[in-house]
Amino acid sequence: MSLRLPVTLLAFALLAGCASAPSRQPAAAAPPVAVAAQPAPATVAAANDNLNAVVWTQTAIEHDLIYLQTYRDAESRLLTALKNRHWDALAKDDRTPSGKGLKPAVVLDVDETVLDNSPYQARLVRSGGEYNEADWAAWCKEEAARALPGAVEFTQFAAKHGIAVIYISNRAKDLDQATLANLRKAGLPVSGPEAFLGLGTFVEGCEQIGTEKGCRRQQIARKYRVLMQFGDQIGDFVTVLANNPEGRRRAMAPYLGWIGVRWFVLPNATYGSWEPALFNNDWSATPELRRQQKIDALRY
Numbered sequence: 001m002s003l004r005l006p007v008t009l010l011a012f013a014l015l016a017g018c019a020s021a022p023s024r025q026p027a028a029a030a031p032p033v034a035v036a037a038q039p040a041p042a043t044v045a046a047a048n049d050n051l052n053a054v055v056w057t058q059t060a061i062e063h064d065l066i067y068l069q070t071y072r073d074a075e076s077r078l079l080t081a082l083k084n085r086h087w088d089a090l091a092k093d094d095r096t097p098s099g100k101g102l103k104p105a106v107v108l109d110v111d112e113t114v115l116d117n118s119p120y121q122a123r124l125v126r127s128g129g130e131y132n133e134a135d136w137a138a139w140c141k142e143e144a145a146r147a148l149p150g151a152v153e154f155t156q157f158a159a160k161h162g163i164a165v166i167y168i169s170n171r172a173k174d175l176d177q178a179t180l181a182n183l184r185k186a187g188l189p190v191s192g193p194e195a196f197l198g199l200g201t202f203v204e205g206c207e208q209i210g211t212e213k214g215c216r217r218q219q220i221a222r223k224y225r226v227l228m229q230f231g232d233q234i235g236d237f238v239t240v241l242a243n244n245p246e247g248r249r250r251a252m253a254p255y256l257g258w259i260g261v262r263w264f265v266l267p268n269a270t271y272g273s274w275e276p277a278l279f280n281n282d283w284s285a286t287p288e289l290r291r292q293q294k295i296d297a298l299r300y
Contacts, residue, residue, distance in 0.1 A: 048125045049291065053269035057118045063267065064149040070264050071150030074228055075157050077261065078106075081227040082163065089226045089262035091238045091255065094217040105164035105224035106155070107217070109231035110171065110179065112268040114155070114188055115145040121270045130287070131271070133172070140171060141178045147186035148266075159189040163227065166195050166220055168236070170211045173200035214239040232268035243277045245297075 057063055081087045082104055088095065089107075111117050120139040124130065155165045165188075171179055176198050183190050190196065197216040206215035212235060220226060229237050240251045259265060279285055279293040 048128060049294075050121065050270055051125050054118055054121045054125050057116075057270060058122065066267055067149040067151070069150075070230075070266060071154040073260065074230070074264050075154050078154075078158060078163070078227065079161065081262070082161065087225070087227060087262075089228050089258065090217060090221055093239060094214055094221055096218070096221045102223060102225040103164060104162070105166050105220065105226050106158050106228045106230070107166050107168060107220060107226050108151075108155070108229070109233070109236040110167050110169040110183070111145075112148070112232040112270075113230050113236070113266055114148055114151040114167070115182060115186060116148050117145050118270065119144070137172065137175060140175045140182070143178055143182040143185055145182055145186065147188060152187040155189050156187075159191075164191065164195065164224055165189050166197070166224070168197045168213050168216050168220075170199045170213070173198055209239070211235075212239050228262055228264065230264045230266065232266045233272045233274070234265075235273055237263050237265075240273065243273055243281055245277055248274070248277060 081089075085100075108114055117139065120136065123135075123139075129135070158165055167183065167190075169179060176193070176196065179198065180190055180193065180196055183196075197219065199211060201216055201219070203215040203219045206218055208215050217226075231237055234240060234248055234252055238251050238255065240248060242248075242250075255263065275294070276283065278297045279290045282290075285293075
């Protein structure tokens, strides 16, 4: 407990202290003290809306646990799917008339599904830049992307049980070899070039629509019975006819029962078709306008 003196006693105490204090001569000026030069402050990148998404991807244990959980759950279901001859994880439009007698396979997207490209996104945040094909290609050619948690174990398990592991990617065709090399370096099974279908893969009898993967899924369906699919965007599973919030919901509505059973969706808050869906897919709009339209999409 603190003690408080009455005001009058406190005043007398202060006066007594002043009376008894010896008089002081003005002190001589102290010699200047050398001060070490301080380093210039580090350059701080301009504010970037992707900062939280990228730093969460790279540092949050929750991110890694979601991937582990997803791949482990898929692995626990895979052999049951293999034994069921009627099991098929392709959307209706991607199936062949008959899938009987086909070899089993799992189909996986590459970026942010099995390979972690967050270092590229981190570079954009630090530099204040935006995605461009030249810088992206340079990153891919480094072949430095690491495998995401659980991806190696799941794909190795599938391969061990005679299930083909097939990758579909929207990386440009000239990045095929670098991507295959990166997959192998990361420990992911690659049976050969035929196990990788990049953007620009020609599929006879099918008209390619932009970067949609439907034609490539149809090509896989001619040779394989697909047991499971994995991706970080809904276009990795089904063709999206209208890339807006309502169109995306409609595309997935018939297959909600497959999520976590035949289709396994992984988190990617750093980029994806969900973003342009909010500003009418118009990348020619200024960053400020795009940002405002994303703000307008918020519910509160």
